[in-house]
Amino acid sequence: MKSSHINAQIALLPAILIALVVYCGTTGWTIWISFTNSRMLPSSVMVGWRNYLSLIGNERWVVSVTNLFVFGALFISAALVLGFLLAAMIDRHVRAESLFRSVFLYPFSMSFIVTGLAWRWLLDPTLGIEKLAHAIGFSWFHFDWLVRPDRVIYTLVLAAVWHAAGLVMAILLAGLRGIDGEIWKAARVDGLPVWRTYISVILPMLTGSFATATLLLATSVVRLYDLSVAMTNGGPGVASEVPAKFVMDHLFERANVGLATAAASTMLVTIVAVAAPWLYYQQRGRRT
Amino acid sequence: MSTEPRGKRPGRPSIGSGNEPSGRRPQKMTTGRFGLYAFLVITAAFFLTPLYVMLATSLKSMPEIREGNLLSWPIAPTVAAWVKAWSTACTGLNCTGLQVGFMNSVRILVPSVLLSISVGAVTGYTLSFWRPRGAEILFGALMMVAFVPYQVFIYPLVRIFSYAGLNNSLAGIVVVHTIFGLPTMTLIFRNHFAALPNELFRAARVDGAGFWRIFGQIMLPMAVPIIVVAMILQVTGIWNDFIFGLVFAGRENLPMTVQLNNIVNSTQGEREYNVDMAATMLTALVPLAVYFFSGRWFVRGIAAGAVKG
Numbered sequence: 001m002k003s004s005h006i007n008a009q010i011a012l013l014p015a016i017l018i019a020l021v022v023y024c025g026t027t028g029w030t031i032w033i034s035f036t037n038s039r040m041l042p043s044s045v046m047v048g049w050r051n052y053l054s055l056i057g058n059e060r061w062v063v064s065v066t067n068l069f070v071f072g073a074l075f076i077s078a079a080l081v082l083g084f085l086l087a088a089m090i091d092r093h094v095r096a097e098s099l100f101r102s103v104f105l106y107p108f109s110m111s112f113i114v115t116g117l118a119w120r121w122l123l124d125p126t127l128g129i130e131k132l133a134h135a136i137g138f139s140w141f142h143f144d145w146l147v148r149p150d151r152v153i154y155t156l157v158l159a160a161v162w163h164a165a166g167l168v169m170a171i172l173l174a175g176l177r178g179i180d181g182e183i184w185k186a187a188r189v190d191g192l193p194v195w196r197t198y199i200s201v202i203l204p205m206l207t208g209s210f211a212t213a214t215l216l217l218a219t220s221v222v223r224l225y226d227l228s229v230a231m232t233n234g235g236p237g238v239a240s241e242v243p244a245k246f247v248m249d250h251l252f253e254r255a256n257v258g259l260a261t262a263a264a265s266t267m268l269v270t271i272v273a274v275a276a277p278w279l280y281y282q283q284r285g286r287r288t
Numbered sequence: 289m290s291t292e293p294r295g296k297r298p299g300r301p302s303i304g305s306g307n308e309p310s311g312r313r314p315q316k317m318t319t320g321r322f323g324l325y326a327f328l329v330i331t332a333a334f335f336l337t338p339l340y341v342m343l344a345t346s347l348k349s350m351p352e353i354r355e356g357n358l359l360s361w362p363i364a365p366t367v368a369a370w371v372k373a374w375s376t377a378c379t380g381l382n383c384t385g386l387q388v389g390f391m392n393s394v395r396i397l398v399p400s401v402l403l404s405i406s407v408g409a410v411t412g413y414t415l416s417f418w419r420p421r422g423a424e425i426l427f428g429a430l431m432m433v434a435f436v437p438y439q440v441f442i443y444p445l446v447r448i449f450s451y452a453g454l455n456n457s458l459a460g461i462v463v464v465h466t467i468f469g470l471p472t473m474t475l476i477f478r479n480h481f482a483a484l485p486n487e488l489f490r491a492a493r494v495d496g497a498g499f500w501r502i503f504g505q506i507m508l509p510m511a512v513p514i515i516v517v518a519m520i521l522q523v524t525g526i527w528n529d530f531i532f533g534l535v536f537a538g539r540e541n542l543p544m545t546v547q548l549n550n551i552v553n554s555t556q557g558e559r560e561y562n563v564d565m566a567a568t569m570l571t572a573l574v575p576l577a578v579y580f581f582s583g584r585w586f587v588r589g590i591a592a593g594a595v596k597g
Contacts, residue, residue, distance in 0.1 A: 021448075110572045136357075162334075
């Protein structure tokens with residue numbers, strides 16, 4: 001039966017190759033390039049931290065990073081709150097439950113490009129919602145956030161919440177359905193109001209579902225790229241730029257590979273710094 | 289995720305039949321229930337508005353778009369914009385419509401879905417039953433990658449693909465989708481196989497079945513539900529992909545999402561919002577169809593792909 005074990009090794013070859021070459025190899029390569037003076041073509045002249053220093057001084061990078069944190073905080077919290085409200089309400093035995101579920105989840109099946117283009121049209125400052133409000137008599141109404149540098153990031157949050165709230169709802173609804181009916185009865189016997197039961201009994205029991213949802217949302221925050229491309233293309237000016245787009249533009253359009261890889265490496269290190277304690281905490285939680 | 293504390297109170301006698309689903313309450317139309325329905329209906333309207341506006345806009349003529357308002361249903365609905373988006377819409381000087389992108393997406397989708405699911409299924413099967421040395425490390429590495437931004441991999445990958453002659457080719461983009469689909473695919477197949485009784489595997493071993501025979505004749509037939517889930521995940525994921533198609537597919541194979549973005553941002557003459565919206569709807573049709581026809585399976589896909597670690 002030795003051959004079966006050899007077969008098992010062979011079967012894992014693609015995965016091992018991908019892990020070694022693509023995941024480890026390219027990551028190391030990217031970090032290495034970030035210390036060279038590569039511009040359009042790769043170069044092996046080491047320049048130390050120069051790319052990182054010019055990154056810190058790059059206004060567009062600073063805007064991108066700030067945007068990512070603002071977007072991430074608002075998007076994750078809004079999607080969690082809205083998703084939880086929807087899940088809790090749907091769990092209260094409403095009529096047409098599956099219709100509601102379908103309506104809340106369908107945006108998640110579509111791409112960020114479609115999402116971005118749809119919202120870009122809705123929020124169009126001349127023909128979109130503003131014109132609609134004027135048409136029904138609210139001539140004082142102004143909604144030009146899509147073209148206002150200080151507000152544009154909130155329009156991305158709006159579109160992203162529309163896209164992902166259903167995902168949170170689906171995950172939390174599965175969690176709610178896993179809660180024992182006895183808990184509700186016990187709470188009712190104790191005379192606990194429904195809203196109190198949700199806050200002090202149900203919410204703590206959904207910690208795992210919330211963690212899963214947060215993780216998925218956080219991953220999409222870090223990868224945020226398509227939505228910004230489709231909705232605003234980073235504009236007006238650089239007001240809605242995000243780190244992933246900064247890297248892509250400097251790799252392929254601005255031909256500054258050194259700066260782009262320095263930015264990518266910074267993203268990687270930040271994520272490891274955030275994820276490592278989280279993973280550690282999870283592992284500890286599992287052991288106890 | 290399954291180890292949440294069960295805050296069951298000891299010593300409470302159960303009331304009623306005991307098998308009620310969670311959250312059951314008497315269904316009177318109280319103020320509270322009215323508020324609940326009001327919230328759900330208003331939120332549902334908010335969720336449906338973009339789809340409705342896209343559809344309405346795509347059926348209007350340009351003068352009607354300029355004069356009418358966003359929410360009004362077209363006075364004289366016309367599919368002219370849809371026809372134009374599909375067959376003659378321009379990207380730059382190239383006016384062949386979205387049908388090109390659609391065909392490209394199909395040509396990318398089919399081999400990518402087949403290959404990524406095959407590799408994921410074999411990897412998941414090997415990891416959960418054969419457990420060769422280093423299996424845990426490999427699995428850990430795959431799971432880490434699920435969170436890393438793609439930007440870290442892209443530039444070296446482009447270089448490697450150029451050396452290998454894979455850059456800007458159909459084969460290249462298929463390989464890329466397989467590479468980045470591997471973590472999720474491995475995860476869901478590993479979890480599925482890990483839930484099967486190990487006796488099944490041992491009995492087959494005792495009977496003298498080898499590696500591939502156990503996979504093909506025993507495990508694969510038992511994995512049909514998870515294959516369906518994997519297909520839903522990969523079809524929507526690969527169809528919706530933008531960044532990999534943009535970088536790796538090459539000008540001849542640009543997927544529909546990339547072509548859609550190019551059409552909408554093409555600045556030849558006056559912007560035609562109805563054509564833009566028809567093109568957007570066309571691109572959304574495939575994932576929307578998958579979503580509505582798969583029903584609860586779509587949610588299963590989310591759940592299966594979401595249980596990390």
